[in-house]
């Protein structure tokens with residue numbers, strides 16, 4: 001069973017075909033990498049899967065249900081949550097409050113209950129707080145839950161976003177560069193967390209430039225370039241494709257990193 005199926009996805013901005021006939025199959029309970037150089041169309045694909053953009057054409061299914069063109073809140077109800085490449089935290093909110101907002105669409109109590117602060121409302125708020133605190137700890141946020149989220153280090157802000165997405169109890173989690181700005185040890189911590197989440201049944205799709213992380217934690221990848229799919233499979237298999245190396249790793253710094261990885265694998 002696939003968690004996500006994408007067929008013939010197209011998105012054009014003015015004259016630019018940002019996503020051109022993209023197919024994507026993400027198996028349930030996998031950690032799936034979406035790779036490619038800057039401007040390849042990765043974020044645009046994720047924006048369409050999560051409903052932030054409507055495709056011009058194509059089909060998107062989440063756990064077998066067609067979701068293309070639905071608004072983000074409806075797609076969230078299908079169990080899809082996401083984080084953003086450019087961190088989006090609410091100004092003036094604490095870490096705890098921010099993470100708790102992720103749980104809001106699961107809340108059962110009514111508006112009247114909230115206004116009157118009914119017993120059910122109080123119980124639910126306590127449950128949400130307890131859940132948020134547990135997530136803050138699990139994701140490894142070092143700052144106090146009472147600190148203003150916007151004052152945190154870049155890495156912790158990313159973790160707050162991740163915790164907020166997890167608070168929605170998703171079945172599919174889309175992560176746009178979850179380890180950007182983190183060092184190797186911090187990135188590995190995120191990788192270990194992803195393994196734990198996969199073991200609990202989640203499907204994880206990550207846009208990631210950190211090749212070590214992809215190598216170590218992704219089951220399979222799709223490599224994009226100029227809006228199209230270049231290669232699908234394990235990272236190792238994709239890296240053997242000359243057009244992938246040329247497109248994705250054309251830059252000298254990337255090429256060096258890839259060579260190191262290939263040599264390490266051979267060794």
Ligand SMILES: Nc1ncnc2c1ncn2[C@@H]1O[C@H](COP(=O)(O)OP(=O)(O)OP(=O)(O)O)[C@@H](O)[C@H]1O
Nearest residue numbers: 013016018036037038039040041042043044045085
């Ligand atoms: N809202 C938009 N309006 C116009 N052009 C856009 C818009 N969003 C993305 N694009 C363009 O579409 C192309 C694909 O962008 P996208 O952000 O999906 O790439 P990406 O693979 O995620 O790149 P990066 O790794 O740099 O985030 C780029 O040329 C980008 O400039």
